[in-house]
Amino acid sequence: MQTFFIAPTRHNVGLTSVTLGVVRCLQNQSLKVGFVKPVAQDQTASEIERSSHFARRICQLDVPDALPANYAIEQVSIDETDDLLEEIVTMSMTAGAGADVLVVEGLHPDPANPFTTQLNTQMALGLQATVILVTDASARNVAEEVKVAERQFRNEGVQVGGVIFNKAPVNFDSDAMKAAIGDLPIWGVIEFDPHLLAPRTMDVALHLNAEVVIKGELSKRRVTETVVAARAVPEVIRRLQPGALIVSSGDRDDVILATALAASNGVQLAGLVLTHNTHLNDTVREFTQMAFHTGLPVLRSDGDSFGTALAISQVPTAVPADDKDRMSRVMNAVAEQLDVEGLMVGVNTKGVQHLSPPAFRYQLIQKARSANKRIVLPEGEEPRTICAAIVCEEKGIAQCILLGNRATIEAVAATQGVTIPPSLQIMDPEEIRARYVAPMVELRKSKGLTEIQALRQLEDNVVLGTMMLAIDEVDGLVSGAIHTTANTIRPALQLIKTAPGSSIVSSVFFMLMPEQVLVYGDCAVNPNPSAEQLAEIAAQSAYSAKAFGIDPKVAMISYSTGQSGTGADVDKVRTATEIAKARNPQLTIDGPLQYDAASVFEVGQQKAPGSQVAGQATVFVFPDLNTGNTTYKAVQRSANVVSVGPMLQGLRKPVNDLSRGALVDDIVFTIALTAIQAMEMV
Structure with missing residues (x-):
């Protein structure tokens, strides 16, 4: 196990933000990460220790409580430092049990308590850790400050792996800084962003x-x-x-x-x-x-x-303990600006088994960037959609096309406090609608569609966007922020149609559980699928999981496991399992399985011994919409789990639906999903 000890060169360098950003960056690489803040600092008896608190709440880590600073000071003052260090090492090893990498947050240098610098060195030595220095890039004589801190650790035999410059001004010269600090690698330059300070x-x-x-x-x-x-x-x-x-x-x-x-x-x-x-x-x-x-x-x-x-x-700049949203944005901003290759040096990745939620989100964005697909957004004048398109454009996630009036879109953007990048494409439906009439008539000639009927239908921007997709002007479509699922799917079924080998359109949700990502299907489209349709949904869901880096082990969910139950409902699942296995021998599928038998290893071994799926399922196929939709919402709300989707599957080209309560981030991730689907369909 690699241990990183995060040590600040001075007070107020943004230690908590950078440390948790390092945790998030490592999680993004599918690593299992442990975290510990051995000694609390700058904390009154009534306050929550924020580093441990946010590591638990946002990173979903099992973090031990920090030792009070007064206790640590007392132990050092009575010459019980060895006992203190033994306690800290034990705590750290507990936090890092089973992890690929352990991140340890050190103490701020404190002139009033000179033990802090000494204790940082001793903790790093005791944990055999590689030190990552964190400094304020805007500080005067910052290069000299970094060299002094590095020298202090190296003189005590502690390895210093690199330095992270936080709060970097716009004119920060990385090359000049490299020359000034010598051979010490720079593992990140975090630009100062005043919006991340907004209370x-x-x-x-x-x-x-x-x-x-x-x-x-x-x-x-x-x-x-x-x-x-x-x-x-x-x-x-x-x-x-x-x-x-x-x-x-x-x-x-x-x-x-x-x-x-x-x-x-x-x-x-x-x-x-x-x-x-x-x-x-x-x-x-x-x-x-x-x-x-x-x-x-x-x-x-x-x-x-x-x-x-x-x-x-004079409102304190520290993130309040209950402001999860702001700390998440801070952590992600830090993680995106770190040198991943530098951090990954020497990290043991043998223990990685599951795709973690942070890694799923990170890989989702990275895959979408590499796909570089064109995604049309019919709800181009809707505020959340505009903000999501701007994020995608600025981060290179996809080439978004907003359908709407430019003046209206720019006015809405202004009320949201965002600016439309010049490169973000806006297409006015009034100006382009007529050119899709003839292609639409051709596509629907078997239904006797006339030009007047086509023009009337194209007044619906979802239909217009779907026609753009049908004739390959765009690679995917995302809608649903202000439209129903039916409004989004109906034009796709009429103009895009199902993919070769597919007879139905279904959906999956990616459920971001604390330890891994699970796939639930179908929770949004088909009310009561037949056994044949259920088998097709199982195959579609498995291949969707595989496309997004999840090893598919498919559980066909029912109220009964194996041969123990009878009745029409369980018989349907049993038949669907047999059909799915026969048609897809390369997939790992089992059923019928109760949810606990599919998800809990001990229960699975008891109820379905010998099953390759029981207790280790990653794809859950529900017997009907009532069961699937109820289960996904119960898990989402009761366990505070983030769900990404629904992602539609079975269409010839990617069309995806949004929840009408979708947040900007939800829309961004759905655009990314759509871009990856488009890449997989080529």
Whole structure:
């Protein structure tokens, strides 16, 4: 097992963010990672130790509790350092049991407690760890600081593997830094991103001890800028942008009305803070009440406007323990900017057996990038879809095409606080619709479709996008944020049709369980498939799993295992299993199996001894839509599991449906899935 010891060169280098980013980066490589923060630091008795907390909650790791800093100081002061180190090594070995790599977070150098530097060295030695230094790239004399820290570890016989520069300014010169620090490898340069520091409006309210007048989306809106409304309204209007927190006295009715108008127009302001302990005028509040139903939070503070703005600027930058979303974004940003090859040196990968959720997401994006496919998005004026297309364009995940009016799309993007990249393609349906009439008439001539009927059907952007796919102008289609599943699938069945050898269209969800990724099918399309159809769904789901790096072991789920049960329902599953095995001898399929017999090794060995699937299934095929949909939602909600999908299978070309409650990230992953499907279908 490789052990990495993450050691900061000074205080406030972003140690927790970088350390957990390293964990995420290693998980992305399908490694089993352990994590431990041996000694808590900068923590009061009432606070949660954030590194361990986020490692448990986001990385799904079993992390031991950190030792209190006071306890460690006491042990060192009474010359019981050896006992302390033995306790730390035992804790670390427990955290790293069965792991390919163990990440250990060290202590900040603390002038008030000189034991911290000494203890970092002793912990690294005791764990036989490779040290990764973390430093603040914007600090003065940073190169000298890195060399001093490296020398301190090397003089004690500790191997220093590399350095990560965090908070790097735009003008950071990596080549000059390499020359300045000598032979020490640079394992990452993490650019400073102020958006990752944005607190929630709720965090600001707690910091100010402000009264919440209107809650709105207090826990969702984020503050990227504080606007003190001390000038005339035309000056204030220019700064009514997404993420702006407006600070104003409650008697500035002109500012209140301007803020309400911006909120009504869809601008995602962070909120409104009323100062001087003032209230909203009743008449103004009644007049603007619709604006305050858009999610705009309104707070009230005792201080004056400038004092309040100063206090807002002093909101702690550390990620609060309950802000999982922000820490996830921070970790992913760090992971994407690390030198993977450097981190992977010497790591033992023999223990890797399952595709972990972080590795699945990472490989999904990497495969989509290499596919470089064109994906049409018929709901091009929908806010989440626009944001997802921008992410895909900026990260090179796919070449997205938004169907919609450019002016409308740009206006929606502005309200979301994002900018349309020049390279992102927008196609106005009004300008292109006519050119698809003739091809559509040709495709549907057996149904007697006329040009007038075709033109009318093409007014539906999903139909228009499907025609683009049908004549190979694009490689895939993603829809469903504001359309039903039927609206998405029907045009595909009419114009794309099923793939050769397929008689039905089905779906799978990728269930991102804590330790591995499972495939559930069919949970979205076919209400009550026959035995023949169920066998086809099993094969489709197995090949989908294989395409995404999951070794398919297919369990045909029923209420009975093996020959123990009778009845029409279990007989259907038994017949489907026999058909699936006969048609796909190269696949590992077994059934009927109860869910516990398929998923729990001990139960599987007891109920189906000798089965190659029982207790180790990776693909679960449910007997009907009622069972499948209920099970996937129960697992998703009860176990807090992320599900990616549904991904449609069985079509000649990839078309995928979204949940109408889909988040931007959900749409991004679905676009990536679609791009990979397109690559596999070539």
